[in-house]
Amino acid sequence: MKMSCRLRDRKEWDVRASTLARNTFNPIRDIIETLKIKPNPDIPYIALSVGDPTAFGNLQPSENIIDTICEMARLNDSRSYGPTIGHWEARQAVAEYSAHQGPVTADDVILCSGCSHAIDITLSVIADAGQNVLIPRPGYLIHKTLGEGLGIVIKYYDLLPDEDWQIDLVSLESQIDENTAAIIVNNPSNPCGSVYTKKHLKDIIEVALRNRVPIIADEIYEHFVFSKHEFTSLSSLSKDVPVITCSGVTKRFLIPGWRMGWIIIHDRNNILGKEVRKGLFSMSTRILGPNTLLQRALPRILKETPQSFFDDTMRFIENQAHLAYQELQKSPALRPIMPQGSMYMVVEIKMSLFPKFENELQFISQLCNEQSVLCIPGECFNYPNYIRLVLTVPEDILREACHRITKFCDEHMMKEKLKIPDNDIVSIVNGKSSEVSSKQQMLKNIS
Ligand SMILES: Cc1ncc(COP(=O)(O)O)c(C=O)c1O
Known part of the structure; x- marks a missing residue:
């Protein structure tokens, strides 16, 4: 009235x-x-x-990807809505593809519209307005854009240019306070191109563990490393710290415009609990799920793209x-x-x-x-x-x-x-x- x-x-x-x-x-x-x-x-x-x-x-996707997409486009259910977290077959394929991250099942995977959407969902679930999230400096500022939109305070930890852009662990720990909801680690990095060693990743996890802060691992460049370097997924080294990994097919498969990414929840000691998991699933309902043509093609894209x-x-x-x-x-x-x-x-x-x-x-x-x-x-x-x-x-x-x-x-x-x-x-x-x-x-x- x-x-x-x-x-x-x-x-x-x-x-x-x-x-x-x-x-x-x-x-x-x-x-x-x-x-x-x-x-x-x-x-x-x-x-x-x-x-x-x-x-x-000059860089084209592998032929098998184009062929699969053309084939799948003819199927009716590649045009229908799917479950908002993604079709089971596609999530299962992501779980198998991501076995290097540690034990992953289809239930740990949420498909998203690109890695930025994965980060958006994750930030909106892990932090409330007024809490803070730590991001690297220098760093790709999509994390800042998404976080600040939600009213999350963005704090920076330094990377060391003369030490292959490793994280300054003292700077990282000094930024953590009682309002810190998560640390974002971007490895391999945009813009630095750094690829962290196992030892360095373990040191980062140690800081997170000591301070009881979960990690969001932005690994959109996973496996995107030069010949003398080895990529290790942060979650594969974490026993106790919950890690939410955000990735996708954007860069490695050379199909950024097709917008297919995902969240993988690594919560071995059930620290995030049901609430965070449920929150991630709930937030995925906001856009009624990502592109179903890509979802239908995903199992074959992930399995059949040749190493060459x-x-x-x-x-x-x-x-x-x-x-x-x-x-x-x-x-x-x-x-x-x-x-x-x-x-x-x-x-x-x-x-x-x-x-x-x-x-x-x-x-x-x-x-x-x-x-x-x-x-x-x-x-x-x-x-x-x-x-x-x-x-x-x-x-x-x-x-x-x-x-x-x-x-x-x-x-x-x-x-x-x-x-x-x-x-x-x-x-x-x-x-x-x-x-x-x-x-x-x-x-x-x-x-
Ligand atoms: C570090 C990093 N994270 C996330 C993204 C966003 O990826 P997507 O295009 O899959 O949303 C990018 C894109 O350049 C990036 O460099």
Whole structure:
């Protein structure tokens, strides 16, 4: 009754966005938009910014995936609604595929619309507004976007660039307080490309155990590692700490747009209990389940995709990483950090050599305006003075992009700051001087 009076009293329109919508903010979109970039129209534009391995068309999914999808599209029940947590056959296939994570049954699996949806559901169940969740710095900020939308406080723990981006365990533990609902660990990492050793993962679990905090393992890049590195799933090492793993077919199977991800609940000592499990299932009802065509195809995609397909993809990305590393190292103004997996490389910009740029955002927009190469600024990962490159672009394009980046650095850096003659810089830039190593050593000390 009261309500209807209020409604009748409305004289003006006053339609507002919800608090959730107002609190939801994707920093990558926002920062890139504020850069106001205008690529040089005289040079072909190269986007090293898009974390989509299919963007340039050079990396194609395995033939069996296309064939299976075409076949399944003819079945009526690939078009029908399914159970909101996903069809049993698809969940069973994910459980078998994920056996490296520890004991998993179909009952532990919830299918989602991509890994970001898996993270969204998990965060919304594990934390209330006002509680906090710890995420890595630098890190992929989808965790922040999703968490802050829900009113969850995001706190950061540091990664160590000079120790293969391992987690600074002291920083991690110092961030935990009585309101900490979960720690998010992203391994292999976007943007760093780090792949954690078993020992490091055990140390992380130890911190979580000591403080009784569950872990959300974002493993969307699982198995996406270079030849000398081994991927270990965090949950496989945890006896006591509950781990909720979020993953999917997005990156490894090169089908990001088909939106198939999942949550796997590892709760060996029944710490999460029925309530959290039930909460995860309840939250899956909000979108009536993910794409059923993909669900129907999933068992065959997971079982029949040949190892040679994964090997070829990883060999390509690893070669690209070496190429970018060698090319970018030629500039004394850049410090590329060699990744161990995933599909990105982080590069430090020695900003003190570019006093005319206030920060790496200005560096990046000027780079794009002059050289038509767009990279993602470190700011988008909460890590200024660094940039991220995507390695999945075709080889000739990556080479050309690196060449343009080093050329840009050479044209804009203050060579007087290096205190060595200009032609020496050039010889270092070209990587030809016999004195390169000692001088490069000196240059590395410039931050
Ligand atoms: C670390 C990380 N987590 C989650 C996602 C989202 O994955 P999806 O496209 O499956 O939602 C990405 C995408 O780039 C990512 O890099």
